[in-house]
Amino acid sequence: MTALSRRFGRPAVTLVLLVTVTFLIAPVALTIVGSFAREWTGVFPAGFVTFRNWAEVLGLADSIGSQRSMGWDPLVVLPVGDGLTLMAPAELLFSVGLALGGVLINLVVGVPIAYAVSRYEFRGKEWVNAVSVLPLVPGVILGVAFLRAYPVLSGTSFGLIVGYSLLKAPFMVMAVQSEFESMPLRQLEESARSLGASWPRTFLTVVVPNARSGIVSGAIICWTLAAAEFNFSYVVWAKGTQPLALFLQRHISNSTFTKAAAAVSMFFCIVVAITLLLQAFGTRGFDTRGT
Amino acid sequence: MARVTIDSVRKVYDDTVAVENVSLTVPDGEILGLLGPSGCGKTTTLRTVAGFETPTEGTVAFDDEDVTHVPPEDRNIGLVFQTYALFDNMTVGENVAFGLKMRGVDPAKRRARAEELLELLGIGGLSDRDPQTLSGGQQQRVGLARALAIEPRVLLLDEPMTGLDAKLKRRLRNELGELLDELGVTALYVTHDQAEAMSMCDRIAVMNDGHVEQVGTPREVYERPANAFVADFVGTANVLDGVVSDGTLDLGFERVPAAGAPEGPATVVARPEAFRADSDGEIPVAVTERTYQGDHVRATVTLPDETAVTLRLDPATLTDDENVRLTLDPTALHVTDVDVEADSDGAVIPN
Numbered sequence: 046m047t048a049l050s051r052r053f054g055r056p057a058v059t060l061v062l063l064v065t066v067t068f069l070i071a072p073v074a075l076t077i078v079g080s081f082a083r084e085w086t087g088v089f090p091a092g093f094v095t096f097r098n099w100a101e102v103l104g105l106a107d108s109i110g111s112q113r114s115m116g117w118d119p120l121v122v123l124p125v126g127d128g129l130t131l132m133a134p135a136e137l138l139f140s141v142g143l144a145l146g147g148v149l150i151n152l153v154v155g156v157p158i159a160y161a162v163s164r165y166e167f168r169g170k171e172w173v174n175a176v177s178v179l180p181l182v183p184g185v186i187l188g189v190a191f192l193r194a195y196p197v198l199s200g201t202s203f204g205l206i207v208g209y210s211l212l213k214a215p216f217m218v219m220a221v222q223s224e225f226e227s228m229p230l231r232q233l234e235e236s237a238r239s240l241g242a243s244w245p246r247t248f249l250t251v252v253v254p255n256a257r258s259g260i261v262s263g264a265i266i267c268w269t270l271a272a273a274e275f276n277f278s279y280v281v282w283a284k285g286t287q288p289l290a291l292f293l294q295r296h297i298s299n300s301t302f303t304k305a306a307a308a309v310s311m312f313f314c315i316v317v318a319i320t321l322l323l324q325a326f327g328t329r330g331f332d333t334r335g336t
Numbered sequence: 337m338a339r340v341t342i343d344s345v346r347k348v349y350d351d352t353v354a355v356e357n358v359s360l361t362v363p364d365g366e367i368l369g370l371l372g373p374s375g376c377g378k379t380t381t382l383r384t385v386a387g388f389e390t391p392t393e394g395t396v397a398f399d400d401e402d403v404t405h406v407p408p409e410d411r412n413i414g415l416v417f418q419t420y421a422l423f424d425n426m427t428v429g430e431n432v433a434f435g436l437k438m439r440g441v442d443p444a445k446r447r448a449r450a451e452e453l454l455e456l457l458g459i460g461g462l463s464d465r466d467p468q469t470l471s472g473g474q475q476q477r478v479g480l481a482r483a484l485a486i487e488p489r490v491l492l493l494d495e496p497m498t499g500l501d502a503k504l505k506r507r508l509r510n511e512l513g514e515l516l517d518e519l520g521v522t523a524l525y526v527t528h529d530q531a532e533a534m535s536m537c538d539r540i541a542v543m544n545d546g547h548v549e550q551v552g553t554p555r556e557v558y559e560r561p562a563n564a565f566v567a568d569f570v571g572t573a574n575v576l577d578g579v580v581s582d583g584t585l586d587l588g589f590e591r592v593p594a595a596g597a598p599e600g601p602a603t604v605v606a607r608p609e610a611f612r613a614d615s616d617g618e619i620p621v622a623v624t625e626r627t628y629q630g631d632h633v634r635a636t637v638t639l640p641d642e643t644a645v646t647l648r649l650d651p652a653t654l655t656d657d658e659n660v661r662l663t664l665d666p667t668a669l670h671v672t673d674v675d676v677e678a679d680s681d682g683a684v685i686p687n
Contacts, residue, residue, distance in 0.1 A: 232421035235388055236479075238408045239415040240435035240486060254425035 073313065080307035090303065098307035137308070140289035141315060143202060144272035147209030148217075148264050154210070155217035156260060160252065162218075163225035164234075178215045187212055188280025200283025208281055209271035216270065217263040224259020265320050272316070337522040338398040338489035339364045340385060345394035347380050354380040356546040358394075362490070365520040367513075369537030371527060373569070377546040378526045382492050385524060387411050398489050409438075414483030418495040420475040422467035428454070428478050429463035435486035446485075453481040457515070473504045480512070484519070491516070491523040497532060509535050530570045534558070542566045558607075563672055567605040574606040574645040578671075585671065589619055589640040592666035602671045608634075608648035610668035615653075617661035626654075637662075 079085050080099060083092030158177050162170060191198070191208055198204030233255060237247040253260070275290040282288060287295070289312060293305055340362040347355040355377040362368040370378035383389040385396055387408035395404045403411055422431050429450045430437075436446035447463075454460050457477040467475060476496060483491060496512075497505045513536050516523060527533050533540050534554040541551045542565075550562035561567035564575050578587045580602050585594035587604065611619075624644070625636040633649045637660075647662075654660065 229417065229419035229421050232417040232419050233423065235386070235408070236415055236417065236421045236482070237423070237434070238388075239386060239411075239413050239488075239492075240482070241409050241412075241438035242434075243409055246438075251423050251425070255423065257425070 076306045077310045077313065079303060080310040082303050082306075085302045085306065090306075098303045099311070101304060101307070135286045136289050136292040137311065137315065139202075139286045140272050141319075143205050143209060143288060144268045144274075146206035147213060147271040148268045150206065150210035151214055151217040151267050152260070152264065155214050155263065156221050156253065156256075159218045159221035159225055159259075160230075160248075163222050164230055177218045181215050184212055184274055184276030184278075185280055188277045191277075191281060199281060200285075202285075204281055205278065205288065208277050209274060210267075212274065212277055213267040213271050216266040220263030220266060221256055221259045224256045228255060261323050261326070265323050268319060268323070269316050273312070337364050337520055340490050340522060340524070341395075341397040342381065342385065343395045343397070345381070345384055345391045345396065347377075347384060347389060348392045353546055355384070355391075358543075358546075358548055360541055360548065360551065362522055362524060364522055366538045367516055367521070367523040367525055367536060369525045369527060369533035369540040370543060371530060371533040371540050371570070372543035373528060376543040378528075378543050379494060381543070382494055382524055382526050385490065386413055386415060386492050412486065412489045414486065414488035414491040416476075416479050416483050416491070416493045416496045418498045420467075420472075420479045420499075422475055422478055422482075424466070424468055426467075427463065428459075428465050428467055428470070431467060431478055432463075432481045432485050434482060439486065449485060450481070453485055454478070457481050458511070472500050473508060476500065476508065484521075489522070491521045493523060493525045495527055496525075498527075498529070505532070512536065534570075540570075542569060544569070560670055561605055561672060564603060564605070567670070567672060572608050572646055574608070574610075574643075574647075576604040576606055576643060576645075578602050578604045580671065585666075585669070587641075590664055592664065592669065594666075594671065597671045605670045605672055606645065606664075607668060608646055610665050611637075611645075611647045611649070611662045612665065613649045613654040613660055614663045615655070615661055617663040619662045619664060621660060621662055623658055623660060 075090075079090035081094045081096065082090030083095050083097075084090070155177075158173065161167075162174055162177070187208065191204070191211075195204065198207065230252070233251055234247055237251040238244070242250065273290050274288070275294065278288040278291050282291060289308075293308060340360075342358055342360045345355055345358045346353070358377070358381055360368065360381075370381055372378050380389060384391050387403070387406060391404065395402055397403060398411070422428075423434065426434065429447060432450035432453055433441075433446040436449060441449075451460065451463055454463060454477075457480060459474050459477050459481075462470065462474065462478075467478060470478065476499075479496070497508060500508065509532060516536075525533065525537055527536075537554065539551060539553055540557050542549045542557060544565050550557055550566045552560070557566060557570050561570060561573070564573075567573035567575065576587055578585050578601075580586075580594050580597045580599050583593065583595040583597075585592050585597060585602065585604065619640065621637040621639055623635050623637050627634045628651065631651075633651050633654055635647050635649050635654070636644055637647055638644050
């Protein structure tokens, strides 16, 4: 047995890993490849290479009419500076913005909860812990409950933001909490206090910056999950610009699948960009360098 | 630097008593060790002085100022932890300068002060490094520099060397001891390692179960332990039973003069070095276990009355036989009373 595992162990593990990674990446790769195809009716896309799908998604093609037929909202024009402008579909920006709003709420609420739970012993600590992880329930259930509890928020952007933040809060709390628990939190805090920093100053200049990697991974997870959240959006959204997940679902089965593929690919790009951005912010943004 | 006075401090958590009636005075410039097993209350005592715990009863004073209810950030104390607790979001230099920044010292001045302290601690030139890139010993020095930068009234060290390897510990122990002496720092040094306490501290308070069992110089605590707990915790102690009558201590297998010791049954502490291997000795013993340690042999022997004791014997005079003879140095024995009060000295057999 040992001889066998020594002989084949490493190649076997490598093979399993390769197969798994390929299986996971294939849909993503296929979608991106498909976004450059003229048609995609069979298993594989065909008629390469065209940038038309991307151009239409980005609103650079002339055929605004075809876009309209596909159901896009009017394009949003973003000034990038130096006379350059970037046009993007409203649905994409809408979802990006909603998810960022959710992350902001999670940062303001989730980080202190994670801190309290890892730092202090208090009555009802288990309850706070349980309640902060409870929203892991499926989005449909939370959506229905949400509508019942806050009918006034139904169909509003703010409602979606609050809902996303609630739904994804456990990921933020868990990521930050594990970060706090991996460092000598009490000693860090007490060192800063002994050196003359008040508690709020200690929290902002020592505690939070030291947990930055947990906060950044929490923010990335929350953002990507919220930006693509379908179930909750489906229940709560009513009218106006659609969240991206709903929009894609509505059009994914149409013949304009290649355009949907381009939109999905663009979403991938945004996810990657935001992830890189948050990471860069995480390593530099929190620095309190320069005494 | 200041004199620290801990007066009748008692600390109760829910229904557990962490510290009971602890009174200690640390004169200006002295390093006082708080030595004891985990859970003995030494860290709680330290945290009370730091201001992170408010005593249930009793007071803490720096010089003549009562600081019992002063928050930690206003006490001007330096803290050094076992975990170093360096701020990873700042460079080494910024860590050291943090306290000065909180005091509004201008950037150029605090940078100069940080450099000066790092230089003093033998790690000059590391100012721009990230703390995580330093070795354990270097990180501990940064922690110390950070605590000293604010010129604290008292320096509080909580097991500062527990995470270091043995060799580094020995080296740092000597260096740190000298440095603190030189700077004339008043310090409380919490440790469970008696060797560390002995080499670092001017005096040691041995704590057990929330109480101070004995306060004294390292030598006093070792040679004249107040009770069996102190004897056993500080170094190796062989506790023997004996009876004192007419100025003579009868150990059963040996009678030695004991003028001045209280009459009656006595608990006797014999350090491992109290016995000597000697072919002309009067005490026949059986060696049940021996470990060669280079400069000495650590041996477990059975005395004539069947008591097992651990001894430190000279390899030059110890034979390889199982049965050897020992002599006893009566001046190295110490009669103690298990029930003595915390701060009273045990009676000592006069030399």
